[in-house]
Amino acid sequence: MKNPLMVMAAVCLLTALPHGAAAQGAATAGAPAPPGSENSEAQAGQEARQAADLDLDQLAGMDVKVTSASKEEERLFEAPAAIFVLTGEDIRRGGFSTLPEALRMVPGLYVAQTNSHLWQISARGFSDLDNNKMLVLVDGRSEYSPELGIVYWDVLDMPLENIERVEVIRGPGGTLWGENAVNGVINIITKSAAQMQGMLVSTSASEETGYTTTVRYGSQIGQNLTYSVFGRASYWEPFESTFGGKGPDEFLLPQAGLRLDWTASSRDTVSLESGGYDGRQGSTSFASNIPASYLVKGGDVQVRWKHTISDRSSIETLAYCDWYTRFGAPGEKRNSCDLELQHSYQITPRQSLISGGSFFSTGDNLSPDPAAYLPERRRTSVIAGFAQYEIKIIPDRLRILGGAKLEHNDYTGFEYQPQGRLVWTPNKLNAFWTSISRAIRVPSRNDSDLDLFTPIGVANGEPEFQVVTGNPNLRSEHILASEVGYRVQPSAALSFDLSLYYNRYDSLIIFSPSVVQVLPTSVLIASQFVNGPEAQTHGAELSAKWRPVRHWALSGAITETRGSATAMLATPLHLFNIQSRVDLPHKTEFDSALYHYSALALAPNAANPSLPLQSVPTFNRIDVGVGWHLGSQWTVSLWGRNLQSGHHVETRDDTIGDAAEEVPRSLAFEILWRFKPEPGASQ
Amino acid sequence: MKRGIHLILALVSMLPASRSASAQMDEYSIKAGYLYNFSKYVQWPEGTFLAPETPFVICIVGEDPFGGRLDQAIAGKTSGDARPLEVRRFKKADASALRACQMAFLSKSEMQHTAAIVDAVKNFPVFTVADFAPFAEIGGIADLRIDGTKVKVDLNMNAANRAKLKISGKLQQVASLVN
Numbered sequence: 065m066k067n068p069l070m071v072m073a074a075v076c077l078l079t080a081l082p083h084g085a086a087a088q089g090a091a092t093a094g095a096p097a098p099p100g101s102e103n104s105e106a107q108a109g110q111e112a113r114q115a116a117d118l119d120l121d122q123l124a125g126m127d128v129k130v131t132s133a134s135k136e137e138e139r140l141f142e143a144p145a146a147i148f149v150l151t152g153e154d155i156r157r158g159g160f161s162t163l164p165e166a167l168r169m170v171p172g173l174y175v176a177q178t179n180s181h182l183w184q185i186s187a188r189g190f191s192d193l194d195n196n197k198m199l200v201l202v203d204g205r206s207e208y209s210p211e212l213g214i215v216y217w218d219v220l221d222m223p224l225e226n227i228e229r230v231e232v233i234r235g236p237g238g239t240l241w242g243e244n245a246v247n248g249v250i251n252i253i254t255k256s257a258a259q260m261q262g263m264l265v266s267t268s269a270s271e272e273t274g275y276t277t278t279v280r281y282g283s284q285i286g287q288n289l290t291y292s293v294f295g296r297a298s299y300w301e302p303f304e305s306t307f308g309g310k311g312p313d314e315f316l317l318p319q320a321g322l323r324l325d326w327t328a329s330s331r332d333t334v335s336l337e338s339g340g341y342d343g344r345q346g347s348t349s350f351a352s353n354i355p356a357s358y359l360v361k362g363g364d365v366q367v368r369w370k371h372t373i374s375d376r377s378s379i380e381t382l383a384y385c386d387w388y389t390r391f392g393a394p395g396e397k398r399n400s401c402d403l404e405l406q407h408s409y410q411i412t413p414r415q416s417l418i419s420g421g422s423f424f425s426t427g428d429n430l431s432p433d434p435a436a437y438l439p440e441r442r443r444t445s446v447i448a449g450f451a452q453y454e455i456k457i458i459p460d461r462l463r464i465l466g467g468a469k470l471e472h473n474d475y476t477g478f479e480y481q482p483q484g485r486l487v488w489t490p491n492k493l494n495a496f497w498t499s500i501s502r503a504i505r506v507p508s509r510n511d512s513d514l515d516l517f518t519p520i521g522v523a524n525g526e527p528e529f530q531v532v533t534g535n536p537n538l539r540s541e542h543i544l545a546s547e548v549g550y551r552v553q554p555s556a557a558l559s560f561d562l563s564l565y566y567n568r569y570d571s572l573i574i575f576s577p578s579v580v581q582v583l584p585t586s587v588l589i590a591s592q593f594v595n596g597p598e599a600q601t602h603g604a605e606l607s608a609k610w611r612p613v614r615h616w617a618l619s620g621a622i623t624e625t626r627g628s629a630t631a632m633l634a635t636p637l638h639l640f641n642i643q644s645r646v647d648l649p650h651k652t653e654f655d656s657a658l659y660h661y662s663a664l665a666l667a668p669n670a671a672n673p674s675l676p677l678q679s680v681p682t683f684n685r686i687d688v689g690v691g692w693h694l695g696s697q698w699t700v701s702l703w704g705r706n707l708q709s710g711h712h713v714e715t716r717d718d719t720i721g722d723a724a725e726e727v728p729r730s731l732a733f734e735i736l737w738r739f740k741p742e743p744g745a746s747q
Numbered sequence: 748m749k750r751g752i753h754l755i756l757a758l759v760s761m762l763p764a765s766r767s768a769s770a771q772m773d774e775y776s777i778k779a780g781y782l783y784n785f786s787k788y789v790q791w792p793e794g795t796f797l798a799p800e801t802p803f804v805i806c807i808v809g810e811d812p813f814g815g816r817l818d819q820a821i822a823g824k825t826s827g828d829a830r831p832l833e834v835r836r837f838k839k840a841d842a843s844a845l846r847a848c849q850m851a852f853l854s855k856s857e858m859q860h861t862a863a864i865v866d867a868v869k870n871f872p873v874f875t876v877a878d879f880a881p882f883a884e885i886g887g888i889a890d891l892r893i894d895g896t897k898v899k900v901d902l903n904m905n906a907a908n909r910a911k912l913k914i915s916g917k918l919q920q921v922a923s924l925v926n
Contacts, residue, residue, distance in 0.1 A: 111772055112816035115780030116824060120788065120921040123780050127771040127896040140771055151896050229896065258855075258879070259893070287859050330810070696884060696925055740881040 121614075122556070141551055144465060144485035144497035146172065146234040146563040146605060152255070155224050157645050157655050159689040159703040161268040161276055161732060162298075163224065164217045167250070168659055168685075171561070171607035171621030172234045174639060176661070176714040179725040180274065180300040181218040181315035181345060184715055187234045187248035188567060189601040189631035197246040197505060199237065203254055203337060204404075205366055205384050208244055210426055210444070211396045211433070213508040219341055219360060219388075220252075221317050223278040223296050225266055225736070228255045234605065235565060236545045238481030238503030239467045242422075242448060246503045246543050247567075256335070257282055257325045260292035262740030272730035273705075274300035274315075288327040295320045302346060303725035304711055311725045317343035317360070331372040338365040345392065358395070362388025376410035394510075395432030401425055414459060418467075419451040428509065437534075438515040444474035463487050475507050476540045495551045504540040511573050511593045512536050523587050531590040532575070539595050544568045557611040566602040571595040572630060601627030615647040629667075633677065634716065638662040651693035653701075659685040664716060678716045680724075684708050699736040706730060775813050777898045778891050779820035782852060782876070785889070787827040790913035791849055791872050802833040804847065808840050808864065809854030812878060842867035853877040853887070861885065865906075872911050883925045888912070901925050 115123065127140065140149060148170050160166040164183040168175045174191050176184045186195045196213030199206070200220070207215050230252050237245035260282040267277040275298070282292030297318040305311035321339030328334055340363035366384030373379060387399035406420035427443035452467025468482035483501030490496075514534035521528050549563040574596035581588040607621035620642035625635055640660035648654055664680040686708045691701035706712070711726040772780075786803055796803075803826035805817070821832040826849075837844060840860055845851050845868050853864060855878050865886040868875060875887045882890035883901035888910065890901045902922035907914050 109815060109819035112776040112779045112813075112820040113822065115772055115776040115816075116783040116820035118780050118784075120781075120784050120917060123777055123784065124897065124899060124921050126777050126780075126898065128774045128777065128893065128898060149896065153894060153897075262881075284858070287856070740884065 125556070141492075141553070142463070142487055142489050142495050142497075144463070144487040144499055144549075145237075146547060146549055146565070148172070148232045148234075148561075148607065150230040150232065152225075152227050152229060155227060155230075157653065157691075158643070158657070159655060159687055159701070159705070159732070160224070161270070161273070161734075163220055163222055163227070163230075163252070166224065167230070167232075168641065169619075169643060169657075170230070170232045171641075172563075172605040172623050173232060173248075173250075174623070174625075174635060174661075176634075177727050178715045179311060179313040179723075180303050181221075181313065183217045184634070185215070185217065185250075186635065187232075188565065188603060189625050189627050189635045190247060191635040192633070196244070196508065198248050198250065199241055199245040200250045200252070201241070202252045203366065204368070204382050205364060205386065206402070209394070209396070209398070210400075211398070211428065211430065211509045212394050213244065213505065213510075214394075216360075216390070218315060218345060219317065219343065219362065221276070221296070221298050221319070222252075222254070222321075223266070223280065223294055225264060225278060225280065226254050226260065226294065226321075228253045228259065234563070235499070235547050235567075236481075236483070236501045236503035236543055239450060239452060239469050239483040239501065242450075242469060243446070243471065243473070243479065243481070243504050243506045243540070246505050246541070254323070254337075255292075257290035257292040257323045258284075260294075260323070261290065262738060264736070264738040266734070266736040268732055268734040270301075270705075270730045270732035272301065272728045273732070274298065289324065291322070291324040293320070293322050303728060305723070305725055306713060311723070312346035312357075313725060314346045315343065316345075317341055319343075333370050335368045336366070337368075339363065358390070358392035360388070360390045362386065362390075378408050380406045380408075382406075389432065391432045393434050395430070395434070397429040397432060399427055414456040416454045417451065418454075419449075421447075421449040423447050430509070435510075436515045436517065437509070437513045439513065442509065442513065444509075446471055446473045448472070461489055473506050475512055475536075476538070479504050479506070479540055493553045496549070498546075498548045500544070500546050502542060502544050504542045505573075506540050507535075507538040507573060507593075510534065511538055514593070520589070526582075526585065526587050528587040528589065530578075531588050533590070533592050535593045538573055538593060539571050541569060541571050541573055541595075544570075559609050561607045563605050564603070567600060567627075569599040569601075569631070572597060572599055574630070597628075597630065599628035599630045601625060601631045603627075617645045619643050633667055634664055636662040636664060653691040653693075654689075655691070656688040657686070659687075661685070661714070678724075680713055680716055683712050683714070697737055697739055699734075701734045703732045703734070704730075705732060771896075773816070774893070774898065775816050776820070778878070779813055779817040781891060781898065781900065782817060782850065783820050783824060783832075785850060785874060785876065785918070786832065788915040788918040789874055789907075790827070790915070791874075792911040795849065795872050796830065799830075801830065803830040803849050805832065805834050805850045805852065806845065806848035807834065807836045807852050807854060808845070809838070809857035811836055812854055840864045840867070845873060846871045848873055850874045850876065853879075853882065855879050861887070869906070869909055874910070874912055875906075881925070889922070899923060 150170055154169060155166045158166050158169050164175060164185060167173050167185060172187050174186050178184060184191050184195060186198060190197050194212055194214050199208055200215045207220060209216060233249045237249040241249050260280060262282060264280040269275045278294060278296040280292060280294035284290045300315040302310045302312060302314040319341035324336040326334045343360045344357050345360055346357055364384060364386035369381045371379050382404045385401040389397045402424045404422040408418050410416045425445040429441045430437040431440055448469055448471035450467060450469035452465060454465045456463050465485045468480055470480050472478050481503050483499060485499040487495060487497040512534045514532060516532040518530045519527060520530045545565060545567045547563060547565045551561045553559045573593055575591045576594045578589045578591045581590055603625040605623050609619045611617045623639040625637060643657040646654040661683055663682040666679040667677040669675050669677050685706055687703060687705045688707060689701055689703035691699060693699050706727060706729045711728045713724050713726055715724045782805060818834055824832060826832055840857060851873050858879055876889040877887050878891055880890045880892040880901060883903040886906055888903055888906045892899050892901055900922040903925050905926055
């Protein structure tokens with residue numbers, strides 16, 4: 065139930081590289097048009113000629129190309145994967161104060177809030193507070209904890225104003241991103257320093273959910289160096305406990321960060337990012353029931369260097385280290401470092417090859433966790449190499465990608481993760497794609513090394529102990545995913561995106577059934593992590609965007625998930641959302657949204673049969689907000705969130721994680737002030 | 748009737764080109780598209796051009812970020828009043844050379860010299876447009892700004908008036924007016 069990972073980190077980075085670079089391309093001083101892109105000169109020219117034939121409205125509605133599904137620039141429309149991009153503007157107009165909440169808008173993602181600062185975020189099943197099948201990257205830096213294989217969403221409370229975009233890929237991304245990108249990859253790309261020039265102060269206040277304030281400043285030094293620094297402090301109010309009264313889940317997180325972008329030459333750009341946080345969280349551990357205040361503290365530093373060798377070839381390097389300490393359950397002290405290289409090469413106008421390698425090392429000390437581990441300290445590493453080849457069989461019509469990643473990790477040895485993808489675009493209005501891919505989840509430190517020995521009472525006069533141990537001989541979980549997708553644009557104002565998938569999981573890591581061992585002086589109820597059953601999930605995700613008139617945009621998504629009981633334990637069958645964005649006169653915006661989550665039924669609890677997993681009723685979340693731009697410097701907005709009911713529970717208690725609390729209806733007031741001084745004034 | 752069917756087919760097969768509008772394009776293709784459109788939606792004062800065949804000059808100041816896309820975009824096209832279009836490139840801003848441009852595109856590499864460039868041409872009919880914000884807010888006429896995944900235009904009407912340039916209502920509608 066808990067898991068792991070480390071590997072991902074390594075892999076992930078690779079990814080980030082191209083992203084960051086693309087984001088920067090938009091704003092880095094003096095950078096030439098994104099080099100090394102797969103576009104040949106001829107294609108670029110053709111596109112530019114098309115651009116000149118567009119009118120102003122069409123140009124204003126045109127999206128800038130992004131890079132994700134195939135790690136190279138490509139039209140989102142023609143991407144052979146289930147990909148969605150949430151832009152900074154989408155996030156602003158969604159009216160949320162934190163990143164995990166904003167992910168509710170992403171088609172196919174299931175976001176459920178457990179308490180004031182914990183979320184369960186999943187795609188395609190396996191939702192759990194300890195969901196170990198999603199990979200999250202911030203500018204290429206992995207946010208996956210190898211102790212349990214989960215993501216600490218509470219410390220991903222980054223300033224929303226710093227987010228350039230979030231690229232979400234449902235389905236495996238193991239070939240490009242590496243291990244643990246099993247059910248999806250969430251790729252958070254922050255703005256370049258050039259996009260964060262000037263002064264910004266933003267604050268959001270809600271009596272019911274909490275307060276957050278960000279202060280940011282950016283400037284430049286000389287012609288080729290831009291930088292930006294920020295500080296942010298958030299305080300999240302404790303929610304109502306289902307047992308009555310306030311829960312102990314208050315959360316205080318002060319943090320600061322720095323970004324520096326340097327155009328070293330016309331062929332080289334270097335970015336430095338660093339940040340740190342030092343917070344306190346309250347926790348409602350179901351296991352102990354004792355409220356406590358725990359330290360959460362961490363930092364990171366990363367450097368990214370992109371070098372353009374020629375029009376057809378470029379190389380990117382990413383290096384980072386991060387470290388953090390968390391008390392509570394889970395608790396850990398950890399430091400990790402990662403180095404990645406990626407080379408993109410356009411062999412001919414129709415063929416390209418991306419290849420790379422990475423080395424990741426992570427060391428921990430699990431003494432802060434209430435559970436015992438053997439060994440208590442451990443350092444592990446992952447070394448990996450990958451290559452992906454792409455060929456346009458019929459230019460502008462039919463494209464095939466194939467690749468694989470080979471790695472070695474200290475838990476399971478050698479692993480491979482191949483994929484093949486095909487996209488057919490009979491014309492610019494229709495795109496069909498299909499893919500087959502294999503990805504793995506490596507056992508977590510918890511899966512491998514847990515060593516729990518808990519007195520639980522007295523039986524027949526003998527002391528009774530529950531013994532739960534990890535298993536160093538576990539194999540990786542693996543998934544074989546088959547996907548098909550279709551995108552269509554019936555008119556310039558309307559588009560649809562449909563994907564269907566069938567995932568087969570093998571060797572899922574579960575607890576073995578308990579075995580009672582009667583010893584001369586005690587009774588042991590023992591269980592162990594083992595590679596268990598197979599499972600499957602299948603489902604459909606449909607999203608649409610429609611702009612009926614120029615000042616009104618609608619977007620929405622339907623997500624249907626089905627599968628084996630293990631995969632569906634905490635995953636709703638139906639999700640539905642629709643968002644409306646209206647631009648009114650006088651720079652006023654009126655935005656609203658409905659999010660539907662179907663019920664979770666009462667379910668047996670494998671780990672503790674006497675405590676079945678509680679049901680969660682269906683709920684429909686309604687948010688309504690109004691925003692005003694006052695001059696060019698001020699934006700004020702008022703949001704009503706969860707207007708449908710006074711309070712509701714979104715997740716059920718997890719046997720090990722935190723107890724679920726009641727999400728309240730809330731009113732939030734937000735103010736944003738930004739000021740950009742004259743360039744040159746600093747000279 | 749048959750003829751009608753053929754026309755529809757012709758339309759359908761032509762749609763993709765314009766439909767790619769709602770899809771995606773390279774950032775600098777979009778920006779090149781904007782520059783070309785500016786030449787049509789802005790009116791330069793009488794006497795700007797010496798002769799009917801005098802070309803309409805678009806100058807790129809600083810490092811050229813277009814990688815040939817601007818030349819491709821305007822190839823074979825003409826300005827609003829049917830003049831041939833011409834692209835000139837300057838490594839460094841030079842006041843007298845700039846005043847001979849109808850449109851001056853400031854590359855990000857020239858960010859540091861913004862104030863001097865704006866000052867040099869502020870009373871001349873030169874449509875200044877920069878590849879970075881907040882150029883329009885600080886005295887330039889327009890800038891192309893990345894907003895989420897879109898490229899948006901900021902427009903400073905005071906600066907345009909001072910340069911005696913008439914901006915069409917259509918362009919004002921699409922742009923964000925910064926003053």
